[in-house]
Amino acid sequence: MITTKMKNLSLINVLVILIVMVVPLLEMDQTAYANTSSSSQATVIAPNLNVREASDISSKIIGLVHQGDTFEVIQTRNNWDQIKLSSNQTGWVYNAYIKKVKKSAENIKATEDNALNIRENPGYSSQVASNLKLETILTDQDSQGPLEGKTIVLDPGHGGMDDGTTSIFGTPEKTLNLATATVVKKRLENAGANVIMTRTNDTYVSLQQRADFSNNNHADAFISFHYNWSNDPSVNGLTDFYYQKSKDNALASNILNEVAKTTRLTNIGTRFNDLNVLRSNSQPSTLIELGFLSNKQDDSVVESTTYLDNVAQGVYLGLLDYFNQE
Numbered sequence: 001m002i003t004t005k006m007k008n009l010s011l012i013n014v015l016v017i018l019i020v021m022v023v024p025l026l027e028m029d030q031t032a033y034a035n036t037s038s039s040s041q042a043t044v045i046a047p048n049l050n051v052r053e054a055s056d057i058s059s060k061i062i063g064l065v066h067q068g069d070t071f072e073v074i075q076t077r078n079n080w081d082q083i084k085l086s087s088n089q090t091g092w093v094y095n096a097y098i099k100k101v102k103k104s105a106e107n108i109k110a111t112e113d114n115a116l117n118i119r120e121n122p123g124y125s126s127q128v129a130s131n132l133k134l135e136t137i138l139t140d141q142d143s144q145g146p147l148e149g150k151t152i153v154l155d156p157g158h159g160g161m162d163d164g165t166t167s168i169f170g171t172p173e174k175t176l177n178l179a180t181a182t183v184v185k186k187r188l189e190n191a192g193a194n195v196i197m198t199r200t201n202d203t204y205v206s207l208q209q210r211a212d213f214s215n216n217n218h219a220d221a222f223i224s225f226h227y228n229w230s231n232d233p234s235v236n237g238l239t240d241f242y243y244q245k246s247k248d249n250a251l252a253s254n255i256l257n258e259v260a261k262t263t264r265l266t267n268i269g270t271r272f273n274d275l276n277v278l279r280s281n282s283q284p285s286t287l288i289e290l291g292f293l294s295n296k297q298d299d300s301v302v303e304s305t306t307y308l309d310n311v312a313q314g315v316y317l318g319l320l321d322y323f324n325q326e
């Protein structure tokens, strides 16, 4: 037993020595690069992360980075960071997926000691094909989106003759609901989901018809988007609803928790509600109220340019949490 242990230990020692010797050679341009940068660095924490042309969820995808990749952050705008891919290429990433690291020799060393990036072509800018670690080899060649194979029905509340409520700024709820679902749709499609909308323009759709979209398409999740209103102007925050606890509650609470994080509005909790669109729905379903249009603070956030991106990211992360728990 002792002999075997000793052998294992010496094998590990050899591997450590090899990696310590090889990593600086292979990653030399990364190290040199890191040392010359003056701004902060960030490490990708998602398996795959899209790099976009602009700080916008609907902006063109210009590249893909991978878990463990470290980049210089040039600037931060709202929830987006502009990163340097190579000396002459930059792009924007949603910063919920990256971890800022304080640039120090210790951090750089730790990154390099833990894993050896195997790239498709020579050079730091090439895609990472896999990560060689001491104890395991992780392949990173799955380019499928994390929501691949999932059918998501998005339901922009109200429409046509039914305005829903109206914001302090005079925007009908039905318009905000449609804008929200449209931005969420793009985000989920980028993650590989099959997304179906119950309406794509300003038309009236009955509650039963909305539920039928979900039932007939065997949706993996149905999400109805609404904005709230109260006679009390001080009432604010986010809430969502389930009808059948065993079927709907996990979906509802995962989505609300993530949306509350990405939007930073008050989380007032997931609750039961006997809503037709949920009651008639045989699939996991929720209705989310994305802030009070009767509250000055909520309304100014809700109608700001970045809000829908934040909602979309929250819904996406909530769905990931939900499907990972299933």
Ligand SMILES: [Zn+2]
Binding pocket: 157, 158, 164, 165, 173, 226, 227
């Ligand atoms: Zn509504």
